[in-house]
Amino acid sequence: MGSLSIEHGDNVNSDGAPPRKFALAVDSENKATEFRLFSFAAPHMRTFHLSWFSFFSCFVSTFAAPPLLPIIRDNLNLTSTDIGNAGIASVSGAVFARLVMGSACDLVGPRLASSSLILITTPPVFFTACINSPFSYFLVRFLTGFSLASFVSCQFWMSSMFNPTKVGVANGVAAGWGNLGGGATQLIMPLVFELIKHMGSTKFTAWRIAFFIPGVMQTVSALGVMILGQDLPDGNYRDLMETGEKTKDSFSRVFANAAKNYRGWITALCYGYCFGVELAIDNVIAEYFYDRFDLNLRTAGIIAASFGMANIVSRPGGGFLSDFLAARFGMRGRLWGWWIVQTLGGVLCIWLGKTSSLSLAIFVMIVFSVFVQAACGLAFGVVPFISRRSLGLVSGMTGGGGNVGAVITQLLFFKGTRYTKEDGITYMGIMILCCTLPIMLIYFPMWGGMLFGPSSKEDATEENYYAAEWSAEEKARGLHLNTIKFAENSKGERGRRRRLAPTTDATPSHV
Amino acid sequence: MEKISLVLVALLLCTAVPRPSLAKGVSFASLRRTLIVSASPKQGQVLRAGEDTITVTWALNQSLPAGTDAAYKKIKVRLCYAPASQKDRGWRKTKDDLSKDKTCSFAITAQPYAGGDRSNFTYLVSKELPSGTFFVRAYAVDAADAELAFGQTTNAGKTENLFNIEGISGHHASLDVAAACFSAFSILALVAFYVQEKRGAKKK
Secondary structure, three states: OOOEOOOOOOOOOOOOOOOOOOOOOEOOOOOEOOOOOOOOOOOHHHHHHHHHHHHHHHHHHHOOOHHHHHHHHHHOOOOHHHHHHHHHHHHHHHHHHHHHHHHHHHHHOHHHHHHHHHHHOHHHHHHHHHOOOHHHHHHHHHHHHHHHHHHHHHHHHHHHHEOHHHHHHHHHHHHHHHHOHHHHHHHHHHHHHHHHHHOOOOHHHHHHHHOHHHHHHHHHHHHHHHHHOOOEOOEOHHHHHHHOOEOOOOHHHHHHHHHHOHHHHHHHHHHOOOHHHHHHHHHHHHHHHHHHOOOOHHHHHHHHHHHHHHHHOHHHHHHHHHHHHHHHHHHHHHHHHHHHHHHHHHHHHHHHHHOOOHHHHHHHHHHHHHHHHHHHHHHHHHHHHOOOOOHHHHHHHHHHHHHHHHHHHHHHHOOOOOOOHHHHHHHHHHHHHHHHHHHHHOEEOOOEEOOOOOOOOOOOOHHHHHHOOOOHHHHHOOOOHHHHHHHHHHHHHHOOOOOOOOOOOOOOOOO | OHHHHHHHHHHHHHHHOOOOOOOOOOEHHHOEEOEEEEEOOOOOOEEEOOOOEEEEEEEEOOOOOOOOOOOOOEEEEEEEEOHHHHOOOHHHOOOOEOOOOOOOOEEEEEEEOOOOOOEEEEEEOOOOOOOEEEEEEEEEEOOOOOEEEEEEOOOOOOOOOOEEEEOOOOOOHHHHHHHHHHHHHHHHHHHHHHHHHHHHHHHO
């Protein structure tokens, strides 16, 4: 994230003016050290609400079509292949876009980056009302899906506004409530459709009009972000860059640093099998219940919605669990927790595909959703520690990896009619089990990994790990000093037993 | 938290109790083709939803022994997908178990069985119908609504005498205009903000 390069010993502005007052308690970087969910106080909590709600509206738009597919597929004469392709397209745009967002946040700030993306992706939502062929359906779902890159700006923004002790909660709730959009849309769209049909439209017109709701939601939330949002507690990037409080890092160095770190690649793969699975299910679950259990559109939508709605508590719960395990067992606890929860998610997925009784299917689906979403929360309990210098890009890689997982699973199991949906779900569960194993390969020298404890070598310290992200020449210029502060704060990842052990300072913490 | 766990466990137990499986529907292969059904559309004709009509005529095949139709109480006439419209569309699949079969998803009419006489019905092609290739089938059902026999306008392989329906698009020019206006507003708002940001920067 690499923001401030000047150490603020106390809350004094660079021009010597008296310290700014914030509604919440803050640390030396003016990041909030408390998280008050029902407050809208500027800038911290207001940013939180603007951020999660705009991300939520992107999810609503991206998954607005699936609950109405039984109508749309008849109107546009779609085949299973057409539907599968569009489902894949809806999540593939964001693979690349999430990488770009990480860099964009660094360059222009999360406020401009996210509101630009969200406004640019509203036309495809509105024009969904005008489509007339399988290709145009494919196109609008592809273009709308780019908006899911707002995940990265959301997480980046929370990391800018909240102190490390609260960033887990802020990230978990923001991401969870954003992902909620995938569930809420399964309720909203059929409801809006029924209302419009009730007012006299034929069903082939009603679904088209319904798409204006997510479109307007998206536009309004982006305007809110643009007008009311603020990049950092101290102000917007543009203002801070002029006063010199914020400096820029080199994009190519940040990129190389992220690419070299194997852990980022592993989290990218494994996130594909919690978040990616969540996206795949968002795309198929309503149709699954409609077709397999012969329910009407609204009932299928309600059941499908409960999958995404679990996000209200399950993803934040995963974040909490990660922090809880870390307090006792350090990073090893975080990794074990993630692996166990995600593996159980895979088992439940297999079971869901095998269930032919409606009430049992609903029950298994809900438990499955809790585990798979908690795994997402646990994943982002590990990600912030992988890199300090390239936090934005590693978050973007992991986020992008989530979408890659969604693309792959839909390509393999939910395209065309090769597998029935229930078999596809079961095979997806088996794939979750296999692709979660790489978590065992993540190893931090100073904290250990799932299978091995921390290295006993003297230079296995937090400072060395994070300082190694900078070259000798950069270190000589003192560019790595903020990282050292973070390294200090991250010693909590050693777990309860080792926290009191003295650390060897290979580099001085300040010049 | 405890209450929730209790509810979940109770739910799990209820659903785990083995239930008698739902009664299977009648097998299509077991039905005899005793009705002669014909419909007004010719092979390959295209009918427009909301505008054109289909006139269906049905009667018992007179060459069958007397008493074949003893149990027939009602005739259900339905519009059915031809194989071309079922291809790569799992939700329209033909299954032998009629309670699971999705071939004939649209009802044309249901009328009491009129003995050996010819009956007919004129049906306005509904605006709710999708585009596709179709044929007409009539089922003879008993008092318990179980199928006993059938008749259809096509042959057993469903290759002859099929007609097409062109569904409405549901698309109106007003939607185009509305979409264009809302989109233009979004893009213009974005441009306006960028201009304002640049101006604010210049001032400082």
